[in-house]
Amino acid sequence: MNEVYDALEVREPAEREADLFAKLTEVLSRAVAAPAYAERLRGHDLAAVTSRDALATLPVLRKSELPALQRAQLPFGGLVPDGAGSFGRLFTSPGPIFEPETAQPDPWRAARGLYAAGFRKGDIVLNTFSYHLTPGGFIMDSGARALGCAVIPAGPGNTEQQLELIEAYRPAAYCGTPDFLKILLDGASAAGRDISCIKRALVSGAAFPRSLQDEFTSRGIEAYQAYATADLGFIAYETSARDGLVVNEDLIVEIVRPGTGDPVPPGEVGEIVVTSLDPNHPWIRLALGDMTAAMTGPSPCGRTNMRIKGWMGRADQATKVKGMFVRPEQVAEIGRRHPELRRLRLVVSREGETDVMTLSAETDAASEDLAQGIAASVHSIMKLKGQVSLVAPGSLPNDGKVIADERRYD
Template identity: 45%
Template sequence: MSAVGRRPLDAAEAPPDWPAAQDRLADEAVRLALERSGEAGVRLREAGIAHPEPRGVAGLRDVAVLAKDDLPELQAAQPPFGGMLGVDLGVLRRIHRSPGPINDPEGQRADYWRMAPAFRAAGFERDDIVLNTFSYHMTPGGHMMDAGLRAVGCVVVPGGVGNTAAQAAFASQLGATGYVGTPQFLLTLLERGREDGIRATFRRALVSGAPLPLDLRRLLEEGHGVSVFQAYGTADAGAIGYECDAKDGWHVAPGVVVEVLDPGTREPCEPGEPGEVVVTSANPVYPLVRFGTGDLSTFRSDACNCGRTSPRLAGFLGRTGEGVKVRGMFVHPRQLAEALRGAPGVRRYQGAVTEEDHRDVLTVSVEATPSRPPDLDELAARLRDATRLRVEVRAVEPDTIPEDAPPIVDLRERS
């Protein structure tokens, strides 16, 4: 579907007064947080908010932002959810673990992470057969997308990660018309299918978890005939934004309040001015108030002609926190530190993320101690266990890595 705005919108996607809807949502999130979240309740009371009353989004201005990078320490001090869970453990459907490590609850509600609007906007329909290549093991990505697809009425093929040849063949045999996963793995599947003489059947894809440079989008759409849409969300907050037919920015998803704040001053940024995406969610299971995702974006100032009244984010502009996303998975410096702690022969190390042929590559450079060289294969195994990613390890000359060098750097070009 090439024309913009032909898909019907529900009231949540296009309320007549979006700011008023956001104010009501913020007030409900505050009420739930005061009643159910010890962590958020502390920050609200410190800001002078001790009782639920109409304040709207502007009333959150003095509430301190909780950084996503602070969750591992909070959860370690008060397991398993750092005092943020709004229900008893026994009523959860699943408990997931994201890299960090961060524990993520999943409540009983259908489409718990509210992904269905993103799939509808991308044109996924009832009875579509869709290959979901996000992981179903421990991390929540596979289940996040699975629930949204089922809410739309799609038939889900739970492919998970890896097994490229088998997934390409199975999807073709089933006539799968949809794909869900990172854009880089979609390219890998399509190219492997061509090599193996497999007919590609994907017509559309919803991609997330990794950047989508313009040249990669063109390659997928013009070179392979797949219409590609982006979705943006986290395991903590669920869906945050998604593309419509215009493919010109991410509409703020129904069910969350989104602010873009200056990382230093915590003041709201003007449209066009980059800042951190900060989310407030009225989720009874896991109420969030001013949750800092660590992602950088900016609001668009122009309206979209698709009919949605929600504001739009301009896309992913980088990270404020220490975590770096690699092949759809966050890698934190603490993971590298834990993996290499006590490893024989390691004096210093530094991770670097690069991109080769639209594929993320994580390389860890290691300086050896004077007494012995490190076992690079052992280090690679340690890092793979810690990050659940394939990691290339290489030895470098002494004093190559400065003493104050950051533990991980992102050297990918963004476009």
């Protein structure tokens, strides 16, 4: 299990970084052939985007914007250079968000993650992700077949029929949610079915707590998790080291402060932003709304790419206070107006029957004048009055939250 998919996974980080940004130059020139990217990137010197610092100057595209963009310009919001007929398959996800699959082997970059989970040529794979309209089933299917596996396109549900398929085909590997694997295992035990052939699993799409990992291990199944989306396919995957998730090759992953496009220091929790290097379907700084933190150093398994801690909550923290929405972008604007501040956290609570906001701000330059100036900025930006609490650097939780709604109504 310690062997790697190819030499790209163990190259020197500086070599990988140089390769990524060399490819990015071509991808950016291709992206501006799409009208929406031409508009979004107008005025930027794209030839100068040769580093992460330069990339961070480009605007963030939020996944939450995609439904409106696509409604305005069907089907892909003007974000792909060619028409829908140039792709292999066409999907939709809730939103709705329309997603194309490029016509190439392993278009969702799934093979690396499956290989890291122990999938090998000649394995039979039970794939229980949906093949209906959404890309989940095809993400796993294309990756497994790129490895030389045979795939049972089972989809979700129909437990009894799936148990019959497992007994007939004897698959060694499973793809799907961890919840459904447990349903299959419990169903087999209750019905006296033998599905002990399943020895490996790649799970995604739901929480995978340690208790469930241990249960699968006790039943003879080594299960690994992947972080994937319908837009990008495999973004990061777990390896035999069980120490974070390794970022996939040919992706540039940034962790930014929620509500901004500003990268956070390594180890700090923030929002995941991904730039892909597929010139036929480029994503330039797509903010996914999920939070994580970067891990330092190479994985103990030998892979040298950036690692992330996995899913750590949502960055979409907007909430209503006294009938008005407050948003992470507004908290970020307060930080920009007061550069002496570090981490910020807006806490919303109740006093009696009234909503109360308190902005906690880390600073080593605390003063009454600064507090009053911040309070004025809160009122100016949010159109609501709020209290201000200045605290020492390092006092606030490192959980990525810039808005914490602590109201209770019971």
